Amino acid sequence: MTLQINLPDGSSKLVPTGSSVADLAAALGPGLAKAAVAARLNGQLVDLTTLLADGDEVAIITSSSPEALDILRHSTAHIMAEAVLALYPDAQFGIGPAIEDGFYYDIALGESLSTDDFAAIEEAMGRIVSEKLGFTREEVSPSRARELFANQPLKLELIDELPEGEVISVYRQGDFIDLCRGPHIPHTGFAKAFKLTKLAGAYWRGDSERPMLQRIYGTVWFKKADLDAYLTRIEEAEKRDHRRLGRKLGIYMMDERAGAGLPLYLPKGARIIRTLQEWLRRDLYAHGYEEVITPHIYHAEVWKTSGHYYFYRDNMYFFEIDESEAKDNSKTSEYGLKPMNCPGHVMLYASQLRSYRDLPLRFFEFGTVYRHEMSGVLHGLLRARGFTQDDAHIFCRTDQLLSEIVDILKLVDYIMTTFGFSYTAEISTRPEKSIGEDAKWEFATEQLEAACKIHGLSYEINPGDGAFYGPKIDIKVRDAIGRTWQCSTIQVDFNFPERFDLTYRTAENTAEQPWMLHRAIFGSIERFLGILIEHYAGALPVWLAPVQAVVIPIADRHLDYAQEVADFLAAAGARVEVAAQKEPMKVKVAQAQEQQVPYMLIVGDKEAEEGSISLRERRAGDQGTMTLDEFKQIIQKANQEQL
Numbered sequence: 001m002t003l004q005i006n007l008p009d010g011s012s013k014l015v016p017t018g019s020s021v022a023d024l025a026a027a028l029g030p031g032l033a034k035a036a037v038a039a040r041l042n043g044q045l046v047d048l049t050t051l052l053a054d055g056d057e058v059a060i061i062t063s064s065s066p067e068a069l070d071i072l073r074h075s076t077a078h079i080m081a082e083a084v085l086a087l088y089p090d091a092q093f094g095i096g097p098a099i100e101d102g103f104y105y106d107i108a109l110g111e112s113l114s115t116d117d118f119a120a121i122e123e124a125m126g127r128i129v130s131e132k133l134g135f136t137r138e139e140v141s142p143s144r145a146r147e148l149f150a151n152q153p154l155k156l157e158l159i160d161e162l163p164e165g166e167v168i169s170v171y172r173q174g175d176f177i178d179l180c181r182g183p184h185i186p187h188t189g190f191a192k193a194f195k196l197t198k199l200a201g202a203y204w205r206g207d208s209e210r211p212m213l214q215r216i217y218g219t220v221w222f223k224k225a226d227l228d229a230y231l232t233r234i235e236e237a238e239k240r241d242h243r244r245l246g247r248k249l250g251i252y253m254m255d256e257r258a259g260a261g262l263p264l265y266l267p268k269g270a271r272i273i274r275t276l277q278e279w280l281r282r283d284l285y286a287h288g289y290e291e292v293i294t295p296h297i298y299h300a301e302v303w304k305t306s307g308h309y310y311f312y313r314d315n316m317y318f319f320e321i322d323e324s325e326a327k328d329n330s331k332t333s334e335y336g337l338k339p340m341n342c343p344g345h346v347m348l349y350a351s352q353l354r355s356y357r358d359l360p361l362r363f364f365e366f367g368t369v370y371r372h373e374m375s376g377v378l379h380g381l382l383r384a385r386g387f388t389q390d391d392a393h394i395f396c397r398t399d400q401l402l403s404e405i406v407d408i409l410k411l412v413d414y415i416m417t418t419f420g421f422s423y424t425a426e427i428s429t430r431p432e433k434s435i436g437e438d439a440k441w442e443f444a445t446e447q448l449e450a451a452c453k454i455h456g457l458s459y460e461i462n463p464g465d466g467a468f469y470g471p472k473i474d475i476k477v478r479d480a481i482g483r484t485w486q487c488s489t490i491q492v493d494f495n496f497p498e499r500f501d502l503t504y505r506t507a508e509n510t511a512e513q514p515w516m517l518h519r520a521i522f523g524s525i526e527r528f529l530g531i532l533i534e535h536y537a538g539a540l541p542v543w544l545a546p547v548q549a550v551v552i553p554i555a556d557r558h559l560d561y562a563q564e565v566a567d568f569l570a571a572a573g574a575r576v577e578v579a580a581q582k583e584p585m586k587v588k589v590a591q592a593q594e595q596q597v598p599y600m601l602i603v604g605d606k607e608a609e610e611g612s613i614s615l616r617e618r619r620a621g622d623q624g625t626m627t628l629d630e631f632k633q634i635i636q637k638a639n640q641e642q643l
Contacts, residue, residue: 003054015052022048022186025060035062037190038071038183045071047137047183063222073098075135075184076125076191076220077105082176083124084216093178094154094204094213101230102219106202108154113214118196121216125194132189133173137182140168148177154204155179193227194220197234201376208374233481240481242533243380249538249595251529251546252381261378261385263526268546271575273388273525275544277366279642280390280415280521287411289362289392294344296368300334302343305499307435308336311468315339315371341367342493342518345393346500349514354504359514360400364392366525381530388525394517395502401515405451405473405490408519412475412488413455415521418642419532419541421477424484425457428465428472435468435495444492445471469495472518479535487528491518539596539618542638545575549635550592551613552579554604561608565601568628574635593618601631 001017005024015024021041025048026033039046040059045067052058061067077096084091084107094106140148142159145168149155158179162168171180173188185191196218204210221227246252251269258264265273281291300318303309308316317337324331338344345363354361368388377383396404416423427448430441448471452459459473466472475488493516496502503511522528532540542548549569553562559580566576579588585602592600602614606625613631615623 003052003056005052006055006057008057008059019052020048021046021050021052021058021060024052024058028060032060032062035064037061037063037065037068037185040067045183047135048186049137050183068222070098071183072185072190072222073103073220074180075188076194076218077103078135078171078173078176078178078180078184079125079128079188079191079194080121080196080216080218081105081107081178082128082173083121085176086124087120092152092154095158096178102197102217104215104217106204106213106215108204108211108213113199113216115196115199118199122194122196125191128174129188129191129194131174132187134187135182135184136172137184138170138172140170142168145170145179149179190222191220193222193224194218195227195231203376233483236481237483237534240534240537242382242530245533245538246380246530249533251533254380259385260375261373261383263381263384263386269529271546272529272540272544275546276522276525276529277390279543283411283414284362284364284392287362287407288360289364292345292348292363292365294341294348294365294367295338296370297335297337298343300336302347303336306343306346307469307495307499308339311433312339315373317370317372337370338367339369339371341365341369341389341391342393342496343500345391346496346502346516349393349395350500350502354395354514356397356504356506356512359504360394360396360404362392362394364390367391381526381533384524384526387527389520390522390525392519394519395497395504395514396517397504397512398515401492401517402447402450402454404517405447405492406454408490408517409451409455409457409473412521416475416477416488419535421479421535423475423477423487425452425459426462426474426476427452427459428462428467428474430471431464431466431468433468434466436470436498437494440494441471444494448473448490448492467491467493467518469493477531479531480537485527485531487523487531488521489519489523492516493518539598542598542635543642545596545598547577547595547597548575548638549599549601549631550577550579550588550595550597551601551603552585552588552592554585554602556582558603558605558608562603565603565613565628569632569635572632572636573639574632589616599631599634 002014003017003019005013005015007013013024013027015027021039022036025036036048038048038061040061041050042057074097081093081096088109090110092108096103096105145159146156148170149159169181170177171182171184196216198217200215201212202215204213219230221230250266251272252263252265255264300309316339318334320332321335322330323333348363349361366388368386370386373383373385394404429445470492472489472491474486476484476486478484496516497513502514504514506512551562551565553559562578566578569576589600596618598618600616602616607613612625612627614625615631617623
């Protein structure tokens with residue numbers, strides 16, 4: 001007897017009854033059988049050992065398939081766990097998932113590990129890989145699962161929380177067994193190109209009241225060349241780390257006295273941020289936006305009306321204010337620091353009657369917000385507790401919603417391409433914890449998809465990851481070394497207009513509820529600045545550089561002329577400094593180079609006599625002598641390009 005198996009190209013293949021996915025791959029060709037990692041069976045990922053049934057739809061997954069790396073990485077987490085257990089027999093294991101570019105495993109140990117221990121763990125992993133141990137799946141009862149993991153309390157907790165009737169599966173490789181849904185690579189020999197990368201602490205289940213576990217991170221690739229390329233990118237990323245460069249370049253600092261996650265901007269950092277804001281502000285005014293300014297705190301009743309008090313409270317800072325006029329007549333009110341700028345913009349909309357002729361109404365604000373982030377996830381400018389959003393809210397009619405989203409996507413494209421970012425889009429749909437009518441959710445999601453199609457922007461669907469009040473588009477940019485960052489967002493909101501009873505008068509003089517769009521292009525300006533620093537390795541574009549040129553006198557007698565040059569260029573709109581410190585010229589050049597100043601203007605006797613400068617560019621080196629007018633045009637052209 002035979003089974004008919006349907007393949008992705010629409011064809012089918014007959015295989016003997018009792019065949020596995022591996023048998024199917026072999027029947028399709030020896031090359032495919034060798035390259036096969038796993039399969040997608042009727043839409044579900046499965047191991048190659050899975051038996052087939054008549055009419056199954058099967059797609060063989062090879063190392064070049066999008067799903068393959070996650071399978072390899074999760075399997076390598078098991079290999080690492082086996083190696084750790086061999087070295088530390090009392091180790092207790094939490095979870096060990098695949099993540100972007102690698103994997104990790106959370107482990108409870110009686111002793112603290114360090115990266116010095118990685119060599120021994122990697123050596124043990126290498127032995128397991130060389131043995132080419134097969135991954136074997138077994139489905140067990142809850143009682144059997146508890147027997148198998150009797151000495152693993154963290155696994156027992158996971159088992160006890162499984163819904164009644166759910167299939168419990170375990171995987172073995174050699175003598176090691178782990179609780180896992182799978183699938184896995186055929187054998188451990190596929191995981192040759194691996195490397196342990198870092199060590200961190202992680203609370204069990206992300207709960208600060210639970211034990212702190214040791215999290216070992218690693219990466220693995222199908223080819224050593226891919227591993228080497230990844231490690232090179234990691235090394236490059238460390239060189240570009242904005243936390244190191246931010247302090248070195250005088251952009252920002254952190255001070256524990258101020259509090260965790262609260263950056264302090266030095267003059268150069270403030271100049272960069274203001275330049276970014278002024279650049280975007282000009283463009284927003286040209287696109288019909290109006291700037292507003294709103295408070296940093298609001299009465300708790302505002303947050304109750306918006307829904308944040310109930311849906312977002314854990315991420316907010318609330319406090320009491322005594323509002324009594326006499327000490328013996330105490331009256332306190334609860335206030336909250338704003339995590340978002342939305343309520344202020346909504347109240348401004350509601351401050352007067354609106355007509356259909358007033359719409360779309362576009363409010364924008366560079367508004368500083370505050371969100372409670374766990375200290376363990378804070379990361380310089382990329383994850384802070386206090387940050388400024390380039391926030392905007394658009395109030396529009398139903399017939400304007402699509403065109404407004406398209407216009408925002410055009411603005412996103414202009415901003416991102418200016419900085420040389422390629423980007424992708426993700427549409428996040430209704431989450432489980434949400435509010436609103438199904439029909440509005442469906443319509444809003446359709447409008448986001450339609451806008452992407454009109455704009456020619458490909459997108460992926462991210463199910464259930466929308467805001468509690470509506471679906472959204474998230475823009476993810478790719479930087480100079482291939483990393484992706486989530487930046488811009490466009491969110492459709494029908495919750496705020498309902499909750500704050502927003503209306504406008506139609507042409508028929510009836511009251512209609514507007515749609516509301518939340519949008520940010522940079523997202524968090526802090527985060528965007530951190531991304532820019534790393535993207536450019538600190539060498540920001542000339543128009544954005546806090547110091548565009550430094551005038552370097554060869555000797556002290558040239559200081560007066562150096563100041564004349566600086567004054568001339570400053571009057572032309574350039575940001576210029578004079579290197580007046582008592583150091584040799586070569587030292588001053590090296591210091592300017594280290595500070596990533598785009599241009600160094602060397603002046604001596606000849607330059608002072610001719611009214612010229614000797615130009616040095618931070619990347620290209622010496623550029624020869626030119627007049628002040630010629631250099632002025634270089635700077636003005638760089639600045640004009642962003643107008």
